[in-house]
Amino acid sequence: MTHLDSSIHQLKESLIEMHRLVRMQVSKCRDAYARFDTDLAREVISNEKHINALELKIDRDCENMLALFNPVAVDLRFILAALKINTNLERTSDNAEGIARYVLDLGKPFSEEIQKDYEVEEMFRVAIGMVDDATEAFIHEDTALARKVFQKDDLLDAINRKATQTTLRYIAENRPDSLHYLNTMSIIRKLERVGDQTKNVGEEIIFYIEAKVLKHGSPNQ
């Protein structure tokens, strides 16, 4: 194994660790929301600093590898993809932290009716499934699995669009529990962003393995 191979292997291990931590953040904020577990919500907020530190370490590793090894071809694509995957995972964790803050902000359990109307549970299920698929796709360099992430993102987009209609209906009904549904809609928005970020991760996995650019509907796809 060359020095570059060894560095790339370590970088991949760091990114797998990042995937694992971010997945745990999203999973914990779901539980904090569903069970109104404020301790868990605070844990998610506290964990964010570990994620930030790991993000900085991965950025620094990538910078060093670019400076020291002048990588080309698949090595270059991997490092470029690693930088973007790292950024997207950190932002996913930011969104998990944001959800945890909405839980604390409400200060009481979210109305079950609202949870059901906004399909929050389904939104979490799909978003966590996407993170899992992206992680597996990254570990096993499985571009078919990475592409599955894109289909699941469509589900999140559909639920997100319905959320706007639900909110409009609630406003028209002049419901008294406005903070419940406004915070819930904000959570839906954050989960929709998680979907977008995970989709970006999938695109980067395909970029480094197949050298295809999928983002923005690029003609290169």
Place this chain on the structure above:
Amino acid sequence: MIESMVSANSGNAILNSDKQHMDYKIKTKKVDVFYGDNHVIKGVSMDILPNSVTAFIGPSGCGKSTFLRLLNRMNDYIEGFRKDGEILIDDQDIYDRRVRVEELRKKVGMVFQKPNPFPKTIYENVVYGMRIQGINKKEVLDEVVERSLISAALWDEVKDDLKKSALALSGGQQQRLCIARALATEPSVLLMDEPASALDPISTAKIEELIYKLKEQYTIIIVTHNMQQAGRVSDNTGFFYMGDLVEYGPTKDIFTNPQNQRTQNYITGRFG
């Protein structure tokens, strides 16, 4: 260029050009080279655009320097040398019997790995080719020296010392002097065989900058073992391996998404 390359009594056939493919400066068609029984270049076809820099890369012994030297017939006198296939420059077969090799070499200049100035003054090094052609008029030679040294980015450093021995120059300056000497005969193609491999990083940077500027006027082909140099200076790259041209295309494609696994293995340092 070809009219001057062909001997005066050549027939018109050699002047006929294939208009359809005039876009390419150099075309090689199924070129094979043998040294005795040793098959060193295997069916290489390659088109090279004018005013571009093309890099040949590959491990030692892959045939890249042999292929480069084919382009100004420097292999002709190697024992057992035999070539099949066509090599066209400006649509003219440079191996046509009517082509005069010395005229070809005026038009296809060569710069070698190690700076090889003659033990003469800077001035005499530059005008050496002109004097061989019988040109001795001072005004003409003065103009050639200034033009060539300016083109080789050496004029400002030596203009007050033209009578100084070329051997007193630094390695990087000597190499630029050799480039000036190659430019003096007004070639349209410049071949460079690892022109910076014996130089320090600053001299290397100057040569690379020079290559970038020279391509406005010349078609340049460079053999290099330095992957980063190929990436920095060339528009197109050809990867040779065991006499085969394995992959040839835009440098940015070769270095980001090579299509052949052998190319990828070589440029990423995982060869063999």
